[in-house]
Amino acid sequence: MTSNTFHKLRDDIENGIITGEFAPGERLDEVQLATRFGVSRTPIREALMQLSAIGLIEARPRRGAVVVDPGPNRIYEMFEVMAELEGMAGAMAARRHTEEDRAALLASHERCEHSAISEDADSYYYDNEIFHHAIYAASHSTFLAEQCATLHRRLRPYRRLQLRVRNRVKVSIGEHGGIIQAILDGDEAAARQRLRDHVAVQGDRFSDLVSNLSRRDVKKTAWSRE
Amino acid sequence: MTSNTFHKLRDDIENGIITGEFAPGERLDEVQLATRFGVSRTPIREALMQLSAIGLIEARPRRGAVVVDPGPNRIYEMFEVMAELEGMAGAMAARRHTEEDRAALLASHERCEHSAISEDADSYYYDNEIFHHAIYAASHSTFLAEQCATLHRRLRPYRRLQLRVRNRVKVSIGEHGGIIQAILDGDEAAARQRLRDHVAVQGDRFSDLVSNLSRRDVKKTAWSRE
DNA sequence: TTCGCAGTTATTGTATACAAGACTATTGAC
DNA sequence: GTCAATAGTCTTGTATACAATAACTGCGAA
Numbered sequence: 430m431t432s433n434t435f436h437k438l439r440d441d442i443e444n445g446i447i448t449g450e451f452a453p454g455e456r457l458d459e460v461q462l463a464t465r466f467g468v469s470r471t472p473i474r475e476a477l478m479q480l481s482a483i484g485l486i487e488a489r490p491r492r493g494a495v496v497v498d499p500g501p502n503r504i505y506e507m508f509e510v511m512a513e514l515e516g517m518a519g520a521m522a523a524r525r526h527t528e529e530d531r532a533a534l535l536a537s538h539e540r541c542e543h544s545a546i547s548e549d550a551d552s553y554y555y556d557n558e559i560f561h562h563a564i565y566a567a568s569h570s571t572f573l574a575e576q577c578a579t580l581h582r583r584l585r586p587y588r589r590l591q592l593r594v595r596n597r598v599k600v601s602i603g604e605h606g607g608i609i610q611a612i613l614d615g616d617e618a619a620a621r622q623r624l625r626d627h628v629a630v631q632g633d634r635f636s637d638l639v640s641n642l643s644r645r646d647v648k649k650t651a652w653s654r655e
Numbered sequence: 656m657t658s659n660t661f662h663k664l665r666d667d668i669e670n671g672i673i674t675g676e677f678a679p680g681e682r683l684d685e686v687q688l689a690t691r692f693g694v695s696r697t698p699i700r701e702a703l704m705q706l707s708a709i710g711l712i713e714a715r716p717r718r719g720a721v722v723v724d725p726g727p728n729r730i731y732e733m734f735e736v737m738a739e740l741e742g743m744a745g746a747m748a749a750r751r752h753t754e755e756d757r758a759a760l761l762a763s764h765e766r767c768e769h770s771a772i773s774e775d776a777d778s779y780y781y782d783n784e785i786f787h788h789a790i791y792a793a794s795h796s797t798f799l800a801e802q803c804a805t806l807h808r809r810l811r812p813y814r815r816l817q818l819r820v821r822n823r824v825k826v827s828i829g830e831h832g833g834i835i836q837a838i839l840d841g842d843e844a845a846a847r848q849r850l851r852d853h854v855a856v857q858g859d860r861f862s863d864l865v866s867n868l869s870r871r872d873v874k875k876t877a878w879s880r881e
Numbered sequence: 882t883t884c885g886c887a888g889t890t891a892t893t894g895t896a897t898a899c900a901a902g903a904c905t906a907t908t909g910a911c
Numbered sequence: 912g913t914c915a916a917t918a919g920t921c922t923t924g925t926a927t928a929c930a931a932t933a934a935c936t937g938c939g940a941a
Contacts, residue, residue, distance in 0.1 A: 482704070513739065
């Protein structure tokens with residue numbers, strides 16, 4: 430548990446970005462972060478380097494690091510790729526899922542239904558992640574699972590925005606049911622297609638996303654006046 | 656041109672890994688690299704941090720960094736994902752390519768044919784990269800293009816191994832022709848399918864890959880005796 | 882009043898010094 | 912003779928000091 434110092438820093442800052450504590454476009458001051466976390470600048474810099482490599486922040490030479498602010502277009506592109514990767518994971522899961530995968534999928538699906546009924550947005554959000562990770566695991570491709578998990582994580586904040594749309598949770602649950610069935614039936618094509626559609630931000634959902642983004646932007650500018 | 660010091664370091668080490676100068680499993684000593692590049696340990700560490708975040712090296716706490724050694728299985732998985740992403744890029748390129756994209760695709764294809772005829776393996780390898788990047792660009796999804804480029808880069812060494820297989824270059828050129836045609840015809844499904852098949856490591860090609868990998872391993876152990 | 886230049890300040894980039902954990906070798910005991 | 916424990920060394924992780932550059936502010940001139 431020694432070098433977890435810097436590892437923990439990385440996760441903390443990453444979480445700060447994902448939760449919106451560090452708003453997109455915000456400058457990340459090294460000494461400020463250092464004093465905040467009670468460490469020197471060195472481990473902070475190393476954490477920022479990693480985040481920069483992942484693409485969460487942009488390190489401009491001699492000008493500090495800022496949280497990247499992907500425009501609606503780029504966010505849409507990210508969801509597009511995510512949809513394709515999830516579809517792929519679904520197809521592979523349909524072909525390769527084991528008895529344990531089947532149990533995990535069903536269990537996570539039930540938990541999602543439970544949270545949806547209790548209308549607890551946060552717990553649904555959490556259980557939804559478990560559901561998707563169960564699919565990644567069932568694909569039995571560790572590399573694909575990692576790629577999916579990484580992208581899923583990066584899209585977290587926007588996924589969260591989407592859940593605010595009226596009835597989205599209910600619709601989502603219904604889609605989950607169809608996905609589970611396709612996977613357990615071993616129907617690759619259906620699993621791929623349903624997961625693609627489930628993840629993709631198409632039609633109305635895109636305008637909903639943009640609308641939510643701009644609402645968040647207002648809050649961001651309010652913050653930046655502090 | 657100021658902070659390019661560390662940026663250059665990162666690229667240099669990355670290149671060293673990709674070209675095989677730093678063999679998989681090899682330990683990367685910080686002071687050794689520092690003296691070699693004539694800098695202090697600090698920028699070296701920052702470069703290693705980025706490579707660790709990308710997944711090219713594994714940083715074990717207090718025990719140094721080693722070049723990751725993906726087994727045949729993982730390499731296969733990476734090609735699988737690459738095939739899917741390239742197929743996606745091809746489908747989007749078929750739908751969205753502009754007149755400039757068309758020109759770039761045809762030009763890069765011709766260059767590939769030229770290198771293939773002259774049987775210059777290195778220049779074919781290089782022109783092949785340009786061809787694929789032309790497809791990424793034609794997809795007009797910057798995020799997808801970035802993802803493809805990153806994965807393409809990581810698979811470089813293994814791609815190179817594959818070209819050593821007899822007749823692979825000739826077959827590859829033929830596939831390129833079909834891909835170009837599908838894209839320019841606007842045939843999304845065909846473009847996706849042909850690119851998938853072109854990239855995927857299926858059937859004999861997988862055993863060829865494994866065979867070449869083990870041959871490389873022999874060379875690696877020979878190196879490590881130096 | 883506004884634009885431009887220069888000096889100052891503040892922040893990043895790099896080096897070095899110090900601390901702490903892991904590997905190794907040697908010695909002692911069984 | 913072999914195994915284990917301890918001391919020593921080596922390497923990584925962190926802090927601090929110094930250097931260099933970009934941003935800012937203030938002053939002056941057009």
